[in-house]
Each structure stands twice: as C-alpha cells, then as structure tokens.
Amino acid sequence: MDYIDRAEATRRILAAKERAGLSFEELAQVVGAHEVWVASALLGQNTMSSEQAAAAGKALALDEATVAALSRDAARGSLPAAVPTDxxxxxxxxxxxxxxxxxxxxxxxxxxxxxxxxxxxxxxxxxxxxxxxxxxxxxxxxxxxxxxxx
CATH class of the missing domain: 3.30.1160.10 (Cyanate lyase, C-terminal domain)
Structure with a gap:
C-alpha cells in the first residue's frame, strides 16, 4: 500500500465525494457519527477509527491508501496564520x-x-x-x- 499524507487524502476524498454526489449528512449516517465531526475528519482535522474509515472508504470508493490516511493522526488547525481571504x-x-x-x-x-x-x-x-x-x-x-x- 502506498503512503499518502492527509492533505493528499483530503484532495482524493473531496473528489470522490463530488463523484458520488453524497452530502456530509449522508456520509455521517454511513460512518455513524455527527455530520460536522465527519466533515472535519474527511477534511483531515479529526481521526476516524478503522471501522469508520472503512465505511467512508466503501461509500466513496476510496483506495486503500486514502482509507488508511483517515485513521492517522489529524492535522488540527486548518488555516494559515494570516487573515483568511475566503x-x-x-x-x-x-x-x-x-x-x-x-x-x-x-x-x-x-x-x-x-x-x-x-x-x-x-x-x-x-x-x-x-x-x-x-x-x-x-x-x-x-x-x-x-x-x-x-
């Protein structure tokens, strides 16, 4: 299995989410956790259990490396120190x-x-x-x- 970092996993997850046409709410039902928490985990800011990662991976048809990244330590603090422009x-x-x-x-x-x-x-x-x-x-x-x- 290839190793990918959380940032690459997030890119892959968001692309898969778009392809699948699933909402965070729908993915939360699949994973069995709160919608906002699941969104944060998929964006790399929380760590899923291996069971949660497998469920998300199945729903999004993710590869093994991306599923594995969901269970790795999260990268909390998603914004740079500068004032956000979004x-x-x-x-x-x-x-x-x-x-x-x-x-x-x-x-x-x-x-x-x-x-x-x-x-x-x-x-x-x-x-x-x-x-x-x-x-x-x-x-x-x-x-x-x-x-x-x-």
Whole structure:
C-alpha cells in the first residue's frame, strides 16, 4: 500500500465525494457519527477509527491508501496564520475580531476565569427559515476548563 499524507487524502476524498454526489449528512449516517465531526475528519482535522474509515472508504470508493490516511493522526488547525481571504471563513474571523473580548467577558462572568475546550467539543450547523432571508445558526458546545492555581 502506498503512503499518502492527509492533505493528499483530503484532495482524493473531496473528489470522490463530488463523484458520488453524497452530502456530509449522508456520509455521517454511513460512518455513524455527527455530520460536522465527519466533515472535519474527511477534511483531515479529526481521526476516524478503522471501522469508520472503512465505511467512508466503501461509500466513496476510496483506495486503500486514502482509507488508511483517515485513521492517522489529524492535522488540527486548518488555516494559515494570516487573515483568511475566503469570505465565509473571514466572517468567522471577523466575528472573533469584533466580539472576541465580549465573548471572553461574558463567558468569564458566567463561569469564572478559564477557556472553552475545543477538545471536549461539539458543533451544530442549522438552517433557520426566515422571511427576511434564511439564517445560519452555528452552535459551539465546549466544556469549560477553569484556569487553576498551582
């Protein structure tokens, strides 16, 4: 079996996904995990079990090297350090730039000094119908981790 890195695996997976005409939601049903988590794993940001990788591989008709890459350690942190230029990703960057200190202040007021985990974490993305134009609802759900004194 040939070795390919996660970046090459992602290119192959996205091409296969397009050929198959499958959505992340449909692939999540096949893999047996949450839609957003499956999307992140297919994009190289989470690690699938060998069973999950095999199920995704079968659904997408992936070669053995690409399936194997899905079970390798993930490359978390998918963006370069520079400000993103993709308009949708930039808007999330903008939200944190504008409201980051507000988020921090409100979280710390409610929980104390600490952080929201991105390890013990889940995310949901929903479409909300609105007569003024459909809305995107993003729910970030992370465990609170207080800073400790030592």
């Amino acid at each position: 308009p949708l990703i930039y808007r999330f960057h903008e939200i944190v730039q504008v409201y980051g200190t507000t988020l921090k202040a409100v979280i710390e007021e409610k929980f104390g000094s600490g952080i929201m985990s991105a390890i013990d974490f889940s995310m949901d993305i929903d479409r909300v119908d609105d007569p003024r134009g459909d809305r995107v609802k993003v729910t970030l759900n992370g465990k609170f981790l207080p800073y400790r004194t030592w």
